[in-house]
Amino acid sequence: MEAILLKNAFLIFSYRNELKYLLFTFVVILALPIIAVIVLTQSGISLVSDALAHYNPQTKSIELFYPDGTKYNTIQATTVWPVKGVVTLEFGDSDLPYQVFHSGIDIANPDGKIGDDVVAIMPGKVIYAGEISWGFGKHVIIDHGNNITSIYGHLSEIDVTEGQEVAIGEIIGKEGETGWATGPHVHLQIDVWGIPVNPRTFLGEEDPPGKIKLLSIITYQLTLSQQTQNKFLDL
Numbered sequence: 001m002e003a004i005l006l007k008n009a010f011l012i013f014s015y016r017n018e019l020k021y022l023l024f025t026f027v028v029i030l031a032l033p034i035i036a037v038i039v040l041t042q043s044g045i046s047l048v049s050d051a052l053a054h055y056n057p058q059t060k061s062i063e064l065f066y067p068d069g070t071k072y073n074t075i076q077a078t079t080v081w082p083v084k085g086v087v088t089l090e091f092g093d094s095d096l097p098y099q100v101f102h103s104g105i106d107i108a109n110p111d112g113k114i115g116d117d118v119v120a121i122m123p124g125k126v127i128y129a130g131e132i133s134w135g136f137g138k139h140v141i142i143d144h145g146n147n148i149t150s151i152y153g154h155l156s157e158i159d160v161t162e163g164q165e166v167a168i169g170e171i172i173g174k175e176g177e178t179g180w181a182t183g184p185h186v187h188l189q190i191d192v193w194g195i196p197v198n199p200r201t202f203l204g205e206e207d208p209p210g211k212i213k214l215l216s217i218i219t220y221q222l223t224l225s226q227q228t229q230n231k232f233l234d235l
Helices: 002-014 016-052 211-234
Strands: 053-056 061-065 071-075 086-089 105-108 117-119 124-131 138-143 148-158 171-175 185-192 195-197
Touching (some): 016 061, 016 195
Antiparallel strands (some): 138 148
């Protein structure tokens, strides 16, 4: 009996690589539907975004559409970035475990600190200024007309009230990490008809100010690391 058990154990051990491949294949098969949902959702949200708000490079204007695809207005929008920093998560990117797709743009503080001014990207009227214990945490929502709203999430401080009219570039709060946040940043979301669209349709492809500063910090850290390594090799 013991000999049979030892023989079976030896056989299982001899097929350990095959079992690893089998387990890996099984995991991949289980993950395929999840991967497909993520890919299709990301593609779908981009299509929906383009269907509701589209930048026309010839006229340098933004064309706005009803959910049924009918164009209802064309606007010339002057905008500013809400805060200095570096974009760490783009619209439509996977943001698990929080979101299958990211509904806005995350702009992180280049110094990792709380309290930088957050400003309105366009003129409008504050329709919400409050806090929830999850998601956006402390956040402000501004109505810009033409069924366009902007959301500023994870604030540490709110400096406006509901019903207040704000100008472009006016301070509405301070950058923070309230709600579901892993560090100081602003979640900027732009909705058309209450549906998230790509903020870069309004802000353009250039990144917000402050990215060079962050890259300088990274470069300095890499240089310092290389110097440390060289010093170690000289010992």
